[in-house]
Amino acid sequence: MARYELVKRSVALITLTNPPVNALSSAVRHAIAKSMEHALNDPKVSAVVICGENGRFCGGADIREFAGPLRGPPLVPLLDAIEAGEKPVVAAIEGVALGGGFELALVCHYRIAHFKARLGLPEVTLGILPAAGGTQRLPRLIGIPAALELITTGRHISAQEALKLGIVDQVTEQNACEVAVEFALRAVAKPLSSRRVSMLTTPCPPDLDALLEAVTMQVKKKARGVMAPLACIQAVRAAATMPYSKGIKRESELMATLFNSGQARALQYCFFAQRTAGKWTLPSGAQWNNSKPREIRSAAIIGLGTMGRGIVVSLARVGISVIAVESEKKLLETGKQMVIGMLERDAKRRGVSASLNLLKFTLSLQDLKDVDLVIEAVFEDMALKKRVFQELSKVCRPATLLCTNTSGLDVDALAGVTDRPHLVVGMHFFSPAHVMKLLEVVCGPRSSSETIATAMSLGKRMGKVSVAVGNCPGFVGNRMLKPYLDQATFLLEEGATPEQIDKALEDFGFAMGVFRMSDLAGLDVGWRVRKESGLTGPDVDPKNPPRRRQGRRYCPIPDMVCEQGRFGQKTGRGWYMYDKPGGTNAKPDPLIQNLLEMYRSRYGIQPRNISDQEIIERCLFALANEGFRILEDGIAARPEDIDVIYLFGYGFPRHGGGPMFYSSMVGLERVLERLEHYHQAHPDVPHLEPSPLLKKLVACGSPPVQKWREHIKTMHSHL
Numbered sequence: 001m002a003r004y005e006l007v008k009r010s011v012a013l014i015t016l017t018n019p020p021v022n023a024l025s026s027a028v029r030h031a032i033a034k035s036m037e038h039a040l041n042d043p044k045v046s047a048v049v050i051c052g053e054n055g056r057f058c059g060g061a062d063i064r065e066f067a068g069p070l071r072g073p074p075l076v077p078l079l080d081a082i083e084a085g086e087k088p089v090v091a092a093i094e095g096v097a098l099g100g101g102f103e104l105a106l107v108c109h110y111r112i113a114h115f116k117a118r119l120g121l122p123e124v125t126l127g128i129l130p131a132a133g134g135t136q137r138l139p140r141l142i143g144i145p146a147a148l149e150l151i152t153t154g155r156h157i158s159a160q161e162a163l164k165l166g167i168v169d170q171v172t173e174q175n176a177c178e179v180a181v182e183f184a185l186r187a188v189a190k191p192l193s194s195r196r197v198s199m200l201t202t203p204c205p206p207d208l209d210a211l212l213e214a215v216t217m218q219v220k221k222k223a224r225g226v227m228a229p230l231a232c233i234q235a236v237r238a239a240a241t242m243p244y245s246k247g248i249k250r251e252s253e254l255m256a257t258l259f260n261s262g263q264a265r266a267l268q269y270c271f272f273a274q275r276t277a278g279k280w281t282l283p284s285g286a287q288w289n290n291s292k293p294r295e296i297r298s299a300a301i302i303g304l305g306t307m308g309r310g311i312v313v314s315l316a317r318v319g320i321s322v323i324a325v326e327s328e329k330k331l332l333e334t335g336k337q338m339v340i341g342m343l344e345r346d347a348k349r350r351g352v353s354a355s356l357n358l359l360k361f362t363l364s365l366q367d368l369k370d371v372d373l374v375i376e377a378v379f380e381d382m383a384l385k386k387r388v389f390q391e392l393s394k395v396c397r398p399a400t401l402l403c404t405n406t407s408g409l410d411v412d413a414l415a416g417v418t419d420r421p422h423l424v425v426g427m428h429f430f431s432p433a434h435v436m437k438l439l440e441v442v443c444g445p446r447s448s449s450e451t452i453a454t455a456m457s458l459g460k461r462m463g464k465v466s467v468a469v470g471n472c473p474g475f476v477g478n479r480m481l482k483p484y485l486d487q488a489t490f491l492l493e494e495g496a497t498p499e500q501i502d503k504a505l506e507d508f509g510f511a512m513g514v515f516r517m518s519d520l521a522g523l524d525v526g527w528r529v530r531k532e533s534g535l536t537g538p539d540v541d542p543k544n545p546p547r548r549r550q551g552r553r554y555c556p557i558p559d560m561v562c563e564q565g566r567f568g569q570k571t572g573r574g575w576y577m578y579d580k581p582g583g584t585n586a587k588p589d590p591l592i593q594n595l596l597e598m599y600r601s602r603y604g605i606q607p608r609n610i611s612d613q614e615i616i617e618r619c620l621f622a623l624a625n626e627g628f629r630i631l632e633d634g635i636a637a638r639p640e641d642i643d644v645i646y647l648f649g650y651g652f653p654r655h656g657g658g659p660m661f662y663s664s665m666v667g668l669e670r671v672l673e674r675l676e677h678y679h680q681a682h683p684d685v686p687h688l689e690p691s692p693l694l695k696k697l698v699a700c701g702s703p704p705v706q707k708w709r710e711h712i713k714t715m716h717s718h719l
C-alpha cells in the first residue's frame with residue numbers, strides 16, 4: 001500500500017501503491033503512518049519525498065470506504081504529524097492530487113508538480129467538504145477568495161495554475177519524483193517553520209463578510225438546495241476567523257453534518273454510476289472489455305438542423321474528418337456558416353485553432369462512399385429515414401457503420417431496410433449535441449457487438465457519457481419522459497399552473513421545470529408524434545369520449561397550445577411567453593391562464609389546490625415507475641444506466657442521484673404506497689399502476705439499488 005526506500009543515501013522515498021488512483025484507503029493511511037514514523041526516527045534519513053505509483057500521486061480518500069464504518073488511522077492527526085515533523089517532506093505530484101491527496105500535499109513542506117498534473121478539492125461534488133484540513137490550509141496558503149472558489153466548485157486546476165496561485169513550489173517537465181528528491185536534499189538545511197501551512201496567518205480581505213455573502217448567494221443560485229457548498233463557505237470562514245486548532249474542529253463538525261446526508265450518498269452514487277454506465281454488457285456475453293471497437297477516422301452527418309450541426313462540431317473537435325450533407329443548397333449554406341461559427345467559438349474558448357480543414361459540405365450522398373461511419377440526423381419521420389438508409393446502403397462501402405440519431409423510432413426497422421443490419425445502431429444525442437454530455441447508444445437486436453463497441457467508444461472520444469440501451473419507442477430517456485409529462489399536464493387540468501409545477505420541480509433541484517424544458521425543446525415535436533400515433537389530429541375518431549384516447553386518460557391541452565402556433569422558445573410563445581422568438585426569458589402568459597380556465601369550465605373541472613408534494617410525487621414516482629418497467633423489459637441493463645441518462649440528459653439533480661436512486665432513498669415501500677394511492681384516485685392512468693418489479697423489490701425487503709439486478713428476471717432482454 002506504500003513502498004518505503006532510501007534513495008541518495010538520505011532521502012526516504014514513500015510511494016503510495018494502491019491502483020488505480022492510489023486512494024487513501026485505510027491500508028494506505030496505515031502504511032503512510034508507519035513509513036513516516038520510520039523516516040522521522042531513522043537518523044540516516046534527512047528528508048522525505050512522497051509520491052504515487054504509476055504516475056498518479058493520489059486520487060483522495062477511497063470513496064468506497066465512505067459507505068461503511070470508518071476504519072484505520074484517521075487522516076487529520078496523520079497529516080498534522082507529517083507537517084509538524086522536523087525533517088523536510090516534499091510531495092512529488094504526478095497525474096492527480098485530489099481531495100485527501102491534495103490535503104496530503106498541503107501538509108508536505110514543499111510541493112513539486114509535473115507539468116501535466118491536476119490538483120483540486122472535488123469533495124463538494126461528492127456532497128462533503130475537504131475535512132483533512134483542506135478548508136483550513138488552502139485559505140492560509142492562497143487567500144480566501146481563491147480558496148473559496150476552488151473549494152466550493154471542486155474545480156481541478158493545472159500545475160501551471162497551481163504555481164501561479166502559490167500552491168506548488170515548482171513545475172517540472174521531468175520526472176517529478178527525481179526532481180523532488182534533489183529538491184529535498186537542498187531543503188535539509190533550511191528552516192521549516194514558515195513551510196508549515198497551518199501555522200500561517202490567513203490573508204484576510206477587509207470585506208470578508210461581503211465576500212462570503214456574495215459567494216453564498218452565487219452558490220445558492222447555482223446549486224439550489226445543495227448543502228455541501230454552503231458548509232464549505234462556513235469552514236473557510238473559520239479559517240479566516242479562528243486559529244488552526246479551532247478551525248479544524250469547525251471543519252470536522254461541518255463534515256459531520258454532511259457525511260451521512262442523503263445528498264452525500266446520492267452524489268457518491270452518481271460518481272460510481274457514471275463509471276458503471278460505460279461498462280456495457282449484452283446477454284450474449286459481449287461486453288465493454290471483450291469487444292473491440294473500430295477506429296473511426298472519417299464520418300458523415302446527414303441533415304444540418306440543430307442536432308446535425310451539434311454532432312458535426314462534436315466530431316470535428318476531436319479530430320475526425322466530417323462530411324456534412326444537406327438536401328438543399330440554401331440549407332447547406334446556412335448549416336455550413338453555423339457549424340463554422342460554432343467551431344470557431346468553441347476553439348477560441350479552448351485556446352486552440354478551429355479544425356475547419358476537417359470539414360466538407362455537400363449536397364450529394366455519393367460523396368459518402370468511403371467514410372467509416374454515417375450518422376443520420378434528418379427530420380423525425382420514419383419514411384424519410386428509411387429512404388436515407390436505403391440510399392446509404394447503396395452508396396457506402398459495405399463496412400461503413402450506419403447510425404441514426406432518432407430520438408425514439410425503431411432502430412431495427414431502419415436496420416431492416418439496409419444491406420448490413422449488424423452495422424446499424426442508434427446514436428441518440430441530446431440537444432444541443434455539442435454541449436450535452438449524454439449519448440444513448442441504441443442496440444438493435446441485430447447490432448453486432450463490434451458496432452456497439454464502436455458507437456460507445458466514439459461517444460467517449462467525443463467526451464460524452466455513453467449509455468447502451470435497448471430498442472423500444474423512446475428508448476430509455478424519452479420513454480420515461482411520457483408518464484412524467486402526462487402527470488404534469490394532468491396536474492394542469494386539475495388546477496395547477498405551468499409556473500407552479502415548474503417551481504416545484506426546480507425547487508426539487510431540476511435544472512428546468514417540465515414546461516420550461518418543453519418550451520426549450522420545441523412543442524411541435526411531441527405534437528407531431530401524438531398525431532402520428534393517432535392521439536390527436538384529424539384521424540381521431542370523433543366518437544372518442546373527451547379527455548380519453550386509446551382507453552386511457554388523455555390531456556389535450558398541449559395540442560391546444562400547439563394549435564395556436566405556440567411551439568415554445570423558438571416562436572416566442574409556448575407554455576410561457578418570451579421577449580422574442582428565440583428568447584430565453586420565460587414569463588407567465590395570461591393567455592395560457594385563460595386557456596386553462598376555459599378548458600376547466602368546458603369540462604366541468606373544479607380546480608383544486610395542489611401541493612408541491614403532490615407535484616413531486618406524481619411526476620417523479622410516475623417517472624421512476626416507468627424506469628422499473630424498463631428494467632423489467634431489459635431496455636436498460638441496470639438502474640445506474642437509467643439514472644445516468646436522467647442526470648446527463650434531462651437535468652435531474654445530482655444530489656437526488658437520478659430517479660431510481662431517488663426512489664430507493666425515499667424508500668421503495670413509500671413509493672409503492674404513493675403510486676397505489678394515486679392509481680386508485682386515477683384508475684384511467686396506467687402509468688400510475690405500480691410496476692411488478694417495484695412490488696417484487698418491496699416484497700424482497702427493498703434492497704439497495706446496486707442489488708436490484710439480482711431480482712430482475714428479464715424474459716427477453718432487448719440489450
Ligand SMILES: CCCCCC/C=C/CC(=O)SCCNC(=O)CCNC(=O)[C@H](O)C(C)(C)COP(=O)(O)OP(=O)(O)OC[C@H]1O[C@@H](n2cnc3c(N)ncnc32)[C@H](O)[C@@H]1OP(=O)(O)O
Binds near residue numbers: 023130272
Ligand atoms: C476516510 C475518511 C476521512 C475523511 C477525511 C479525508 C477526506 C477526504 C475526502 C476525499 O478525498 S473524497 C475523494 C476526492 N477525490 C475525488 O473526488 C477524485 C475522484 N476520482 C476522479 O476524479 C477520477 O477517478 C480521477 C482520479 C481523475 C481519474 O480519472 P480517470 O478517468 O483516469 O479514471 P476513472 O475511470 O475515473 O477511475 C478509475 C477507477 O478508479 C476509481 N476511483 C477513482 N477515484 C477513486 C477514489 N477516490 N476512491 C475510490 N475509487 C476511485 C473509479 O471508480 C474507477 O474504478 P471503477 O471500478 O472503474 O469504477
